Amino acid sequence: MGKKAIEIVDLEVKKLVETLNQALSEEWLAYYQYWIGARVMSGPMHGEIEKELYKHADEELRHAEMLARRIIELDGTPVLSPEDWPLLSKCKYEAPVDAYIESILKQNLASERCAIHRYETLARLTDGRDFTTFSLATQILADEVEHESDLESWLNDIRVFRESLMAVPV
Ligand SMILES: [Fe+2]
Ligand SMILES: [Fe+2]
Numbered sequence: 001m002g003k004k005a006i007e008i009v010d011l012e013v014k015k016l017v018e019t020l021n022q023a024l025s026e027e028w029l030a031y032y033q034y035w036i037g038a039r040v041m042s043g044p045m046h047g048e049i050e051k052e053l054y055k056h057a058d059e060e061l062r063h064a065e066m067l068a069r070r071i072i073e074l075d076g077t078p079v080l081s082p083e084d085w086p087l088l089s090k091c092k093y094e095a096p097v098d099a100y101i102e103s104i105l106k107q108n109l110a111s112e113r114c115a116i117h118r119y120e121t122l123a124r125l126t127d128g129r130d131f132t133t134f135s136l137a138t139q140i141l142a143d144e145v146e147h148e149s150d151l152e153s154w155l156n157d158i159r160v161f162r163e164s165l166m167a168v169p170v
Pocket of ligand 1: 059
């Protein structure tokens with residue numbers, strides 16, 4: 001990173017890089033949570049929702065790329081081994097052992113809520129102190145907020161669908 005670019009970061013850069021590596025690990029785990037969950041998922045509306053989960057997965061991967069670039073700009077090293085992801089991540093990866101669509105979506109929802117907390121915290125930490133990372137945090141935060149909203153609305157659609165089936169007289 002350029003000398004001036006480092007000087008204008010009014011934070012301990014080493015600690016900031018550690019935080020960004022935690023977020024990077026979380027993005028890879030979130031990516032895989034979506035990617036594998038979408039593949040094994042079954043239940044109502046799974047055909048339409050599956051495609052949307054792949055779009056979310058792609059966005060998590062894009063976030064990982066943004067974080068890795070920023071870490072390198074800060075003269076840091078992005079996490080190099082996948083085995084470190086669960087050690088660094090503050091968000092839990094949950095294996096989709098129950099393939100029912102509502103279970104899969106709930107796992108993704110928990111992951112999104114953890115991500116929202118991550119980027120809200122990162123935005124507050126960098127606000128007025130590191131404009132570049134602040135901008136990155138708010139851009140990613142906006143995506144995670146949208147992801148949470150998508151998941152909540154699909155879960156609601158499935159619930160309404162399930163209730164409508166139960167209401168059918170036999
Ligand atoms: Fe993300
Ligand atoms: Fe997300």
